[in-house]
Amino acid sequence: MADLNDSWARRSLRAVWHPCTQMKLHEDMPPLAISRAEGVWLHDMAGRRVLDAVSSWWVNLFGHGHPHLKAALADQLERLDHVMLAGFTHAPVVELSERLGALTGLGHAFYASDGASAVEIALKMSAHHWRNAGRPRKQRFVGVAGGYHGETMGALGVTDIPLFRDAYAPLVRLAATVPSPDARGARAGEPAAEVAHRAADALDAWLAKHHEETAALIVEPMIQCAAGMAMHEAHYLRRARAACDRHGVHLVVDEIATGFGRTGAMFAHQHAGVRPDFICLSKGLTGGMLPLSAVLTTDAVYEAFYDDDVARGFLHSHSYTGNPLACRAALAVLEVFERDHVLARNEALARMLDGVFEPLARHPRVRHARRLGMVWAWDVADAPAGFSRAFHRRALQQGVLLRPIGSTVYAMPPYAIDAEAGEWLVRGALAALDATFDEVPA
Numbered sequence: 176m177a178d179l180n181d182s183w184a185r186r187s188l189r190a191v192w193h194p195c196t197q198m199k200l201h202e203d204m205p206p207l208a209i210s211r212a213e214g215v216w217l218h219d220m221a222g223r224r225v226l227d228a229v230s231s232w233w234v235n236l237f238g239h240g241h242p243h244l245k246a247a248l249a250d251q252l253e254r255l256d257h258v259m260l261a262g263f264t265h266a267p268v269v270e271l272s273e274r275l276g277a278l279t280g281l282g283h284a285f286y287a288s289d290g291a292s293a294v295e296i297a298l299k300m301s302a303h304h305w306r307n308a309g310r311p312r313k314q315r316f317v318g319v320a321g322g323y324h325g326e327t328m329g330a331l332g333v334t335d336i337p338l339f340r341d342a343y344a345p346l347v348r349l350a351a352t353v354p355s356p357d358a359r360g361a362r363a364g365e366p367a368a369e370v371a372h373r374a375a376d377a378l379d380a381w382l383a384k385h386h387e388e389t390a391a392l393i394v395e396p397m398i399q400c401a402a403g404m405a406m407h408e409a410h411y412l413r414r415a416r417a418a419c420d421r422h423g424v425h426l427v428v429d430e431i432a433t434g435f436g437r438t439g440a441m442f443a444h445q446h447a448g449v450r451p452d453f454i455c456l457s458k459g460l461t462g463g464m465l466p467l468s469a470v471l472t473t474d475a476v477y478e479a480f481y482d483d484d485v486a487r488g489f490l491h492s493h494s495y496t497g498n499p500l501a502c503r504a505a506l507a508v509l510e511v512f513e514r515d516h517v518l519a520r521n522e523a524l525a526r527m528l529d530g531v532f533e534p535l536a537r538h539p540r541v542r543h544a545r546r547l548g549m550v551w552a553w554d555v556a557d558a559p560a561g562f563s564r565a566f567h568r569r570a571l572q573q574g575v576l577l578r579p580i581g582s583t584v585y586a587m588p589p590y591a592i593d594a595e596a597g598e599w600l601v602r603g604a605l606a607a608l609d610a611t612f613d614e615v616p617a
Contacts, residue, residue, distance in 0.1 A: 179208065184207070184208055188201055188206070189613050193205055199380045209279075209512030212239035214241060214589070214591050216596075224574060228588050229576055229578055231463060233485060236590055239463070241462060243507055250503075251267065251503035258496075276471065280450055281472055281473060283476075284469050287496060288468060293468035293470050294431075297455050301316075301453065304479045305390050307479040315350065315390060317352070319395070320352045321355050322352070322353055322395060326339055331343055355374060355402065356373075356374035356375070357407060359405065363449035369405055372414075374407075376499065379414070391453070393428075394428060395428075397547060416451070428444045431455055434458070435512075436512070436590070438548035438550065439548030453471070455470055460505050462503045465500055517590060527597075531598055538553075567579065
């Protein structure tokens with residue numbers, strides 16, 4: 176059976192260009208061929224299981240193959256697979272839009288297929304809104320240092336991760352950046368709230384100077400994931416909302432990774448009790464079943480486009496916008512949240528896993544052990560060059576899928592994880608950490 180893994184890996188390398196990958200690195204670490212998945216486990220062609228500790232890039236919420244989601248998709252497939260949303264509508268997209276509006280206080284849902292596209296939509300809507308409102312100078316954006324919002328051109332413009340952005344800088348209209356409220360920036364003896372205050376002060380000062388040409392601020396609420404799971408105080412979001420109101424700038428919250436219970440609240444910005452002007456959703460929106468993203472906005476933004484003049488409309492489209500199957504999967508996700516009291520259950524689950532993960536937090540190389548909701552992160556001190564790749568390989572050998580971000584090891588498991596799987600994760604992570612330093616000394 177191991178030969179099946181090798182065979183599929185070789186075929187994949189000949190035919191597939193894998194995402195976010197330097198393909199040459201697969202010469203000594205071929206892609207793992209997965210045949211099936213169930214709950215928190217992936218199974219390769221040889222029948223070996225691997226714990227999906229990162230929810231397959233943060234998309235899977237309730238575990239692979241969840242029966243309610245599968246049943247909803249099977250039912251929808253018997254009714255309607257797809258119809259264009261320009262000039263047509265259907266029950267799943269209407270019902271999903273109504274449910275998301277009730278959960279967020281925003282409406283007029285606009286759909287695409289991935290998170291970067293949602294960011295593009297929100298940025299375009301914001302700038303076009305200001306143009307329709309008679310303020311065409313407001314066409315620039317500001318993001319937070321270390322922010323990540325996707326890899327299409329517009330999304331790269333507000334992304335502050337050089338690895339993704341620099342190669343395309345000549346093609347990208349770069350946004351300004353303001354300091355991050357990352358709690359790890361606290362000075363000795365200083366509470367994390369002070370970092371949030373300083374960052375908010377810097378944002379307010381920047382907007383005071385540049386609001387006339389600024390359409391929107393975009394921020395990942397509570398956790399900047401690609402910045403190494405940088406967590407911040409909710410007070411920053413309250414200050415950001417107030418600054419945007421004071422200076423006439425839209426607030427865009429990128430909830431692509433942080434939405435749907437990851438931070439303990441249904442949506443991360445709700446920790447701060449603020450109402451943004453735009454919310455970008457994807458990843459967990461369908462529970463990891465199908466590609467779908469959504470942008471929700473205010474009545475005021477929507478009304479700026481409502482006109483007899485076609486050119487004042489939002490002329491943006493995707494062929495699979497509002498796909499019925501994807502929308503039905505998203506509705507099933509919301510049904511599971513309500514039926515199973517997921518947020519309350521996760522609160523108890525996370526407290527239990529804190530105890531399970533304690534040996535990792537106590538490891539002598541670990542710094543800044545932290546958790547928010549169902550996201551854990553551990554910074555590794557004195558990590559050698561190539562740490563992330565070496566650790567990932569060693570963790571897979573232990574049967575755990577973990578992909579460090581730089582020197583930060585993190586876990587964002589499906590909500591179906593239990594104590595036994597948590598112990599498997601910790602054993603694998605500890606073994607991988609020690610083996611990595613043995614392999615590549617600091």
